[in-house]
Amino acid sequence: MSWLDDTDDDGPEFDEADIRFRPNPKANRPRTKRRPAHADARIARVLGVDRGRYTVLLDEDAPTEHEVTAVRARELRKQPIVTGDFARVVGDTSGGDGTLARIVGIEERTTLLRRSADDTDQVERVIVANADQMLIVVAAADPEPRERLVDRYLVAALDARIRALLVVTKTDLADPTAFLRHFEGLDLEVFTSARGEMPVERIGAELVGHATVFVGHSGVGKSTLVNALVPGALRATGHVNTVTGRGRHTSSSTVSLRYRGAGGSGWVIDTPGVRSFGLGHVDPAHILDAFTDLATIAEECPRGCTHLPDAPDCAIVEAVAEGRLGPTGAARLDSLQRLLLTFREH
Known part of the structure; x- marks a missing residue:
């Protein structure tokens, strides 16, 4: 007798035993915030990012050194990952065509260079991580050098606690002496071109053993300098508009390139070239800290002293007036006050 015989006129009857349940492990698994430990993660340097894909370097300085393409893990969707970061990477790290690894964490950063969109914006734009030098590139002419923009770069470098260097290009077009006089009070290494030729070897010697971020206004020759230091970099170069005096953006993204010189290697x-550099994120105390000799004297200042020319009973101003800081004291005070004013004016 078949099961159809056990029916009434309305059709077959069923009970719980006739119903089959298809297990769904995902639906029945209890939700948890625990994440895998990723004990097998490997450390890689982030070289650049393009449309959500990160180029990272594994086994740096080893015979097995190679680049890998990676994406960020879902749990890092709110974590900024920038050039210079050291990332923890899992998955297929062979670097073969069509392979894709996954970034599951970021190592603690030693430095962080930031800027804001403008001076009133407290939202930080992270430029690069773990750099220990900033090389500021300006042109003596075409476009004209902007002291205030250089001041802003310097303030950002001081805030990030990284060393600043200055390169002046196109000195065959104009004499940069008057421009450089504004920075005489700073511990700032300056390189200038001679007869249109940049001192590439001298600049390269300063890059060895360091991660150096290059910054500058569009059209000042930054990409040309990068190409001279890193043959094969093939960074696009542009020209300056004769009407507006502005350079065309040629570098569209931040990228790390290996420098190899006679004395060793660096990064x-x-x-990308910028025309503005917001300082809404800066801690002004870091500016004074960079002037170690003046910071020591500032301990004698009244509480809340601004160290500006109109500050009453400023110990630094008094020390300079009395000649206690030597022949460079006035220039260093002037540099400090100019940078503090640059920050305060925002």
Whole structure:
């Protein structure tokens, strides 16, 4: 007798035993915030990012050194990952065609260079991580050098606690002496071109053993300098508009490039040219800290002293007036006050 015989006129009857349940492990698994430990993760340097894909370097300085393409893990969707970061990477790290690894964490950063969109914006734009030098590139002419923009770069470098260097290009077009006089009070290494030729070897010697971020206004020759230091970098170069005096953006993304010189290797971190550099994120105390001799004297200042020319009973101003800081004291005070004013004016 078949099961159809056990029916009434309305059709077959069923009970719980006739119903089959298809197990769904995902639906029945209890939700948890625990994440895998990723004990097998490997450390890689982030070289650049393009449309959500990160180029990272594994086994740096080893015979097995190679680049890998990676994406960020879902749990890092709110974590900024920038050029210079050291990332924890899992998955297929062979670097073969069509392979894709996954970034599951970021190591603690030693430095962080930031800027804001403008001076009133407290939202930080992270430029690069773990750089220990900033090389500021300006042109003596075409476009004209902007002291205030250089001041802003310097303030950002001081805030990030990284060393600043200055390169002046196109000195065959104009004499940069008057421009450089504004920075005489700073511990700032300056390189200038001679007869249109840049001192590439001298600049390269300063890059060895360091991660150096290159910054500068569009059209000043930054990409040309990068190409001279890193043959094969093929960074696009542009020209300056004769009507507006502005350069065309040629570097569209931040990228780390390996510098190899006679004295060793280092990292050149090329950034897109910018025409403004917001300081809404800066801690002004870091500016004074960079002037170690003046910071010591500032301990004698009244509480809340601004150290500006109109500050009453400023110990630094008094020390300079009395000649206690030597022949460079006035220039260093002037540099400090100019940078503090640059920050305060925002």
